Amino acid sequence: MKVELEADKCVASGQCVLAATDVFDQDDDGIAILLDDSPAPELLDDVEEAIAVCPAAAIRLVER
Template sequence: MHVTANTSICVGAGQCVLAAEEVFDQDDDGIVMLLDADPGEAQHAAVRRAASLCPARAIELSES
């Protein structure tokens, strides 16, 4: 799995951090910061949940 986060459309809701704190964080303005673009399999379910919870749809996943 490869993760991308579009910071230009992020609204700073923080749902990604709550769902997958090892993969996502927020900067001082609340904008998503990607900590791990290629998380291990143990994180996949949490990352999928984070993407589904994002109100701006700023998180994109590619399965490979």
Template structure:
């Protein structure tokens, strides 16, 4: 699994951080910051959830 984030789309809602705080954070501007581009497979469900709840569609999960 590989995660791609588009900070240009991010609106800073922070839903990704709530879903997977070991994979996502927010930078000083409040935009998504990717902590782990290739997280372990046991995090897949939470990462998919983070992508699904992102209101801006700024997170893509490539499997």
């Protein structure tokens, strides 16, 4: 699994961080930061939740 984040689309809601704390964080302005673009398979559900709750649709999964 590979995660992509379009930070320029981020609206700083923090929903991704709440859904997947091992994969996302926020900078001082609240913009999402991708901590791990290739998280472990057991984090897939969390990443899918982050994708689903992102109001800006700034996160996606891509095939390697």
